[in-house]
Amino acid sequence: MKDRKGNLQVNNSISGQKEKFEPIHQGRIGMYVCGPTLYSEPHMGNMRTFINFDMIYRYLVHLGYQVKYVRNITDAGHITNSAGEAVDSIGKAAKLEQVQSLEIVYKYNVKFQDLQRTYNMLTPSIEPTATQHIQEQIEIIEKIIENGYAYEVNGSVYFDVRKFSEKFHYGILSGRKIDELEEETRSLNAQDEKRFFADFALWKKANPDDMQIWRSPWGDGNPGWHIECTAMSTKYLGDHFDIHGGGMDLKFPHHEDEIAQSCGSFGCNPAKYWLHANMLNVNGQKMSKSFGNYFLPMEIVEGTTELFSKPYSPDVIRFCMMQAHYRSTLDLTEDSLNAAEKGYTRLSDAIALLPKLKTGNESSFAVNELVDSFYQAMDDDFNAPMLIANLFEAVRRINLVNDGNDTITANDLDLLSNEMMGFVGGVLGLKTGISNGDSKLAPVMDLILDIRQKARENKDWTTSDLIRDGLAAAGIVVKDSKEGTSWS
RNA sequence: GGUCUCGUGGCCGAGAGGCUUAGGCAACGGUCUGCAAAACCGUGUACAGCGGUUCGAAUCCGCUCGAGACCUCCA
Incomplete structure (x- = not known):
């Protein structure tokens, strides 16, 4: 079989253009895709993104690449809104359903695994969870602080976007310019701990009613929303890997901030190619x-x-x-x-x-x-x-x-x-229906079609049509041709 | 308000300056068939509007109208 590698072009969201795809390491590809947040059952729109990346993964494998495909599971609700208030969506769901966070995560994870099978998605090489990588997240935050791109305030840690912008390009992916952003974003409110409106949380001090709390050098709290992906992609694929994917709506701020975190800790954009799937x-x-x-x-x-x-x-x-x-x-x-x-x-x-x-x-x-x-x-x-x-x-x-x-x-x-x-x-990941032959139904069908054939030879159209219509009602389509009759 | 994407024939959707009237579904006319279905052959309706660039634009530029995304949780 001839080698078909080498002709692939991909649209890189960083450049906005199609680029020749050249893996960092010949023959091997590292791919990271942002997976589901398990505070509710994934909806059809989520599935489209995962199915699209499943197709991409499948084609890369088809070409003969050795692909390490990492898709994370967000099992910690640790999201902060623009005012800097923690929004623990998993904890919120847990309270609504009167169960512990862990149960929520477990319940929806089982459903998600079922969905993957139903929709014939290949299992990624690894599906790491955020809560199993708290230590790695803390270590990266420490490194960013060490490099001078983050600061601690009152038990929380924020990424210093202004400082970062002196050396790196914040907005490289989303095309946003921070001075323009400022005018359009609501101003810092009095109790906000951030130095600059665009700074984002790497670690948030715990609220008393948080259901999940971890210890850190800065006190008890939760990791910020973006840091988990940086921690897990780095751990399993290295500082610099080939493909990072996700939904279009994650471009900003999630992916932009991931890039900032990687640059701030390791000095480089984590992925060579950024791929974004569109909405349903x-x-x-x-x-x-x-x-x-x-x-x-x-x-x-x-x-x-x-x-x-x-x-x-x-x-x-x-x-x-x-x-x-x-x-x-x-x-x-x-x-x-x-x-x-x-x-x-x-x-x-x-x-x-x-x-x-x-x-x-x-x-x-x-x-x-x-x-x-x-x-x-x-x-x-x-x-x-x-x-x-x-x-x-x-x-x-x-x-x-x-x-x-x-x-x-x-x-x-x-x-x-x-x-x-x-x-x-x-x-494409489609099941092809050629397994008629080995089912128990096959001999029965042969018999029925044989009877119908006899009826047809006798021009007994009533009987032959009765059989055909009856099978149709059962979802079986009969096809007559010169070669004989087939069904599906 | 800012950043960005898009507007293709009845429907879903590729394409991207001058052969591709992509493809699927639906429609119509045939071939085949006991009649159908399936299959095959053939046919029709397009590139939101206006202006510009060009020898030439659905494809480039501008404007208008319309839809959507992001900026705040979001695949």
């Missing part, structure tokens, strides 16, 4: 409880959301998502899901046909070029929609061969089969 809209608007278009990933699969009139399989949802580029917003509607369902059926029907195709002495079309087009699409900043368009060209060819209007050699068929399965199953 539902019925034309950002998914939000107040818009009434909010639903959970299991509700759409189980058909328990009012938003859609029927359930959709995880594969159809994934397929629908893959038809949009990861950097574009995607609008999920009943129509788009129905279209995806039909399209996905067409694709998987063709794949199921692959093992049954007759081969010939020559191929009437350029299989190599077709396969190359799969790679070209994905090499262009993971253009999955383009890949799918090219896969449908292959679908057309497969059907033509099946109908005897195109020919393919055994070698070419082998190549096409492997690559189709590799891209559809391996890269």
